[in-house]
Amino acid sequence: MKLSRSSSIYYQKVLRDFFSSSSILNSSSIARSDSLYRRISPLGDPRVSVVPVLDQWVREGRPVDRQHIRFIIKELNHYKRFKHSLEISEWMSDKRYIPLSIADVTTRLNLILRVYGLEQVENYFNNIPQKLKQFEVYTALLNCYAHEKSIDKAESVMQKLRDMGCAKTPLSYNILMNLYYQTGSKEKLDALMHEMDKKGICYDNYTLTIRLSAYAATSDSEGIDNIMTKMESDPRIILDCNTYGVAANGYLKVGLLDKALEMLKKLEGLTTTTKRICVAFNVLLKLYAEAGKKDELYRIWNLYKEKEKIYNKGYISMLSSLLKFNDIEGAEKIFEEWELRGLSYDFRIPNFLIDAYCRNGLLGKAEALLNKGIEKGGNPLVSTWCCLAGGYLEHDQVPKAVEALKKAIVVESPSSNPNKDALVSCLEYLEGQGDMDRAEEFISLLTIQGIFSAVIHDKLFNYIKDKK
Template identity: 30%
Template sequence: MLNRTLRSSIAAVRHFTAEAHVETKAATASVEKSSSGGRDTLGRRLMSLVFPKRSAVIAIRKWKEEGHKVRKYELNRIVRELRKLKRYKHALEICEWMTLQQDMKLLPGDYAVHLDLIAKVRGLNSAEKFFEDLPDQMTGHPTCTALLHTYVQNKLSDKAEALMAKMSQCGYMKHPLAYNHMLSLYVSNGQFDKVPEVIQELKSNTSPDVVTYNLWLTVCASQSDVETAEKVFLELKKAKLNPDWVTFSTLTNLYIKSLLTEKAAVTLKEMEKIASRKNRAAYSSLLSLHTNIGDEDGVWRIWKKMKSCFRKMNDAEYTCMLSSLVKLKEFEEAEKLYTEWESVSETHDARVSNILLAAYINKDQMEMAETFHNRMVQNGITPCYSTWELLTWGFLKQKHTEKVLDNFKKAVGSVKRWDPDKRLIGEVFNRLKEEGNIKGAEELLLFLRNAGHVSTEIYNSVLRTYAEAGKMPLIVAERMEKDNVQLDEETRRLIKLTSTMCVSEVPNIRS
């Protein structure tokens, strides 16, 4: 049962609204710096546990056995840093160890962090069980908000709404955080019709914060509603709240989309004024916005400012700048920048390389694309699913069927769990049908079956290829029954159509 008293500050869980933009080295350095320079500390030891299989609990026990003290505030700080690094398993181990220590007084905010980590590591069901098992005095505003956040992340509207109702009954709705979670859910689900009601309820219980207004502006931008967006922004200013870079970014995007270039230039300038080291992500947004208004000088100015502010650009920032240069058709500059990234990258992330690969393919420069792909591999960059998918599309445009099939198979084989792209599958089969390539169609059917993806439409695509080739397939209905695939009207029509044709000579491809 939900406790009716709020035992700790909502600040303990406020950070659930957004992830910190932090690089691994920077986060590790912050812990080391706060752990007294270069000497041995518990923080240093726990942050050095890079591999998940290593135990944070063993490290803490060893520290205690050596006669050192373990303080709650220090562990809380380490947990925060581990969460920024997305090293949730070790953060959870520390939280679980803390709950077993009788000399550590935990607050609802501590359990809120614990619940969030359980959701990330073990899933929703485990998080709900953890919440149900909490003592009544710990099921206050922070833990309720953490559970609500979990529902929002899983896009579970019904559960989130039910929990909101319970929180309202318990008097936990005196701060905009929970409402912001619901607004975020409705925005991500496209349920814009529910937003006004949430905002009205929020205003009746508390005051909106800048996050509320930013989410509201996002809805306006999604609906291309400039008039309402400007009213929302005016209301924000009247509430004496300081708009942040997200506010100006959302407005600028809306103005650009609405072809209000002069207004976009004004909000873009305001956004640039407040961009700083503390909100690093703002710079990537500035790059994209300057690109969208065709301001190449602005793009280079922001990039130069970024390089002066930060010791090293990360992959996401190189990706953003490369995308900007490609969009501005500055291919030579993009190639130079890619060479720079290649020389300093420690990740060799294929997603950065894919920006240039896609540019060559979009320009129908498949020879350049193949040469670039070979360069990627030679330089130790492992192609990912998107790499092979891009090459598949490129060779489809070139009508190079053998390479289409080869790259498509490599794409599917590069991932543990494949989420089938029906459009791509359809285009590959269309290429085979145009050629009347029944051997290729049968090979692709066999490959898709082995990948765990076979359907009525795929069989129909194979049958269309037979029809185009003027050949009759053998025992199609039996094969579909074996694959547990239903025949539809199109299947029956195609079987009837091909039944009068010559028998195919490629039945031995089937399995």
């Protein structure tokens, strides 16, 4: 069970705010840090160290300021450049330019988790000076355990916070509650809320949104009703588009269309006041499509265009929503709008149409759109080639499917495998054609790219040799 993008926004925001720098840089300080950041920014390859750039900065006699360093780390984190962020954090203290603060330690724990994993987090935590092991640091450790779904260790840290007398705010409870929600531990989630009640710790938006998400995930419409009533009647709680989105999604899951549409109307009412207007419209597009309301989908899209300049994420939302109705003609028109905008060529956008074409036997259109995207400088995704392979297999064009899967593997990451049925079909085809050399080449390529393990590789090769 996972938090959806919309249902977890409260939780993600509070953690981001809590674990980021405690001081906000003003525009002038950002400008002063710009020169160093511009030197570091182009080094996108995580295998290339940023330390030489930092050392050169110091050799030039330039100042090293904590706030500037924090700004750079925060910016790199935004772009998921965690290894470089960690290098900068370690350089900052190891060179003894800036002593570590509690906020720096919490940031580093999160970075170590991202780069090296939980074992190294624990090693680092065990060596932190005792004076720095305060509430914030234990809470950061709790967050690391929650991120890795290590329930026993997370509960142990939570007990430590209780023993320290620090479990007095919703934050640590929210982290643990979210872990229980993600792992389906409903009883433990309820027990934490009862503990908060007993201690007089007031629920906040995040507490109630996590509980709302849990009710929605289990299709508990009565629970959704109760939480929404509680939130709407509490003047301390500020409902936003994500709250209504979670509720609407939950009602749709149990077939309560009228209640879902009521939530979507309330969500739409927030588009005049929210700062996250693009998020609100994208949620509306997705949920009106799931509700089967095609007319409302187009109405929201036109309203979106009136109020806001739409970028790639908006087009992704509209295309994915239209194709839930298999409205290929409508999707083609939206795609043409996107092309005319001249935005950056994000291959996820043509990929929606390529997938739809393949599923509907329009392989010529799929190939034409693929080639057009490549000509424009786009880079096809793994899923692009897998869509084509599936379409080819469906229409008995197995040689083309083999070539498509080979191209998929070239851009494939070991954590996301191509469709196994497609792979099996291709291997069976090669075997049936007696093309064992090509089959061996195919298996070797799969192994090199991490799709097959060495054990599977050997078993397949032995099978092929027996066939020979």
